[in-house]
Amino acid sequence: MSREQLDRATSLPELGSDDTGCAVLHVDMDAFFAAVELRDRPELIGRPVIIGRSNGRGVVVSATYEARAAGVHSAMPMGRAMRSCPNAVIIEPSRGKYTEASAQVMTILNEVSAKVDAVSIDEAFLDVSGALRTFGSPAVIAAHIRARMAAELRLPCSVGVAAVTMVAKIASTLAKPDGMLVVPVADTVAFLHSLPVGRLWGVGQKSVRALDSIGVTTVAELASIPQARLAHTIGKSAAARLQALAAGQELRPIAGPTAEKSISSERTFDVDLDPHDPVDAGKLETAVRAECETVAARLRQAHLTASTVTVKVRFEDFRTLDRSHTLAAPVDSSHLVAAAAKPLLTQALARGQHVRLVGVRCSGLAPADSTGHQLTFDDAAEAKSTAEVVMDEVVARFGPQAVRRASLIKGNQENS
Ligand SMILES: [Mg+2]
Structure with a gap:
């Protein structure tokens, strides 16, 4: 069923306006x-x-x-x-322009909630249950996000507000363009039941046809058919899953930042680099430093610290080597990540082979406020961290091209 057919098939029930308990927002940029x-x-x-x-x-x-x-x-x-x-x-x-705008979008979302799950370049789920006291009810938060996207980024978005992720995502799609839709907890099942089965997660064209063959075209019909009968057509686990979705159960809880196991970034060189050549060696060092900056900025954006830094090197023969170091105290600043990464790169390059790719990974993640991080470091380190926070703000506002350290001058399809 095409998107247009789905839209035609959808006639929504009357929805109330109570957003109590609707802590899930799906924010989707319009025609990003x-x-x-x-x-x-x-x-x-x-x-x-x-x-x-x-x-x-x-x-x-x-x-x-x-x-x-x-x-x-x-x-x-x-x-x-x-x-x-x-x-x-x-x-x-x-592409670069969209990646940059995406980072700006995600920065705003991360300022609203500590639990942001970016599902693609232009959409994210937010759990706003921890933001209610700061910003207001879920619908107020949704309106706040839409206003900020418009005022600060001049980009329209649509927001679905619901109790569970799938319903929030369906709601943001129905709200498009440039709108928002709240599905109250009390109306969730009626809302779902009004939809064609193709709206449910995991129901593709093949499943739509299979379900149609047993007389199931709407979610209401799916919900009322005995599970054994459904299992006979689409399999036991799919039947149980779909009926749970039809009943409004949460099957995809939002992964908070602490659920993230690591943050990494890597780059492949256009031409393999020779670590024995001084110019190439300089390029390798600069590249690793740039990846450290990227990873550290993402740590700070997610309000996380890392206790382990890993440097990954892939050689011309595609063999990959990882070298890790666990720090005495957790960090989120570029220069501390880079300081840990530098000797790891030297170790990894000891093989002497030409290098295709370098990457940096930070793991051992913890929420930044829980670790009292960086309190033990000297004033110079503190000052640099402050500079980095300022830099993050400038990047968030004007894009990554606006700020580059002097040592660092370096040269798909969206969802609707
Ligand atoms: Mg979109």
Whole structure:
């Protein structure tokens, strides 16, 4: 069933306005890549715009709602999209821009809640149960997020507010574009039952056809059929899972930051680097330092500290070596992560082989406020940490290009 068919098939029950207990928010940016491009080209607002290769190859990665009205959708072959909407403006995708905007989006979300689960470049689940006292009720928090995205990033988003993740995600989709939808706890089952089965997680076209063959087309029908009968058609575990989803049970709890086991970042070089060559050796060191900065910034963004730093090196023959060091006190600052990483890189490079990839991983994660981290370090270290916090703020506001350490000058498809 296509998205359009699903939308037509959906006629919602009347929903109340009580958001008590609706601690799950699903925030989804609207036509994200296209919206990011329109920030640079505001003259195109209100016009059909397609993000994709202008030579007609590949698929649509994003399209404005004006282009969608002409039948264009994400993942459609570009040739077909350009024929469906011949007057659309075509913009070549520029990945770096979207990654940067995504980091800005996630920064705002992380400021609202400590429990943010980014599920793709432009969408995330938030557990706001710990943010109620600071910001207000879940619906107020959703409105606050939408206002900040609009005012600070000039990017529209839609927010679903519900008691469980799947319902919040369905709600944000139904709220699009530029809207929000609250599904009160008391209305959750009625809401789910009003939907076609294809809306449930894990029900693809094949399952829709299989369910249709036993007379199940809506979630209400799915909920009322005996589980044994359902199991006969789609298997025992799928039957149990779908009926649990249909009953509004939470099957995908939001992973908080403490559930994260490690944070890592790596880069592959265009050309393998020779550690015996002084220029290449410098490039390796700079690359590892850059990865340390990335990882440390993500630690701080998630309000985490790490106690173990690992450097990963992949050689020209694709063999990979990890070297780890566990620190006396947990850290979240770039220079402390880098200080730990530097000797690890030296150890790893002792093999003398050419290097394809380097990476840095921080593990042994703990919430930043629980560890009293960095209290034992000297003033210089404190000062550097403060500088890094300021840098994170600048990056959050103006993007990573705005700030680079002097030593560090270095050279898909979205969901709707
Ligand atoms: Mg989206």
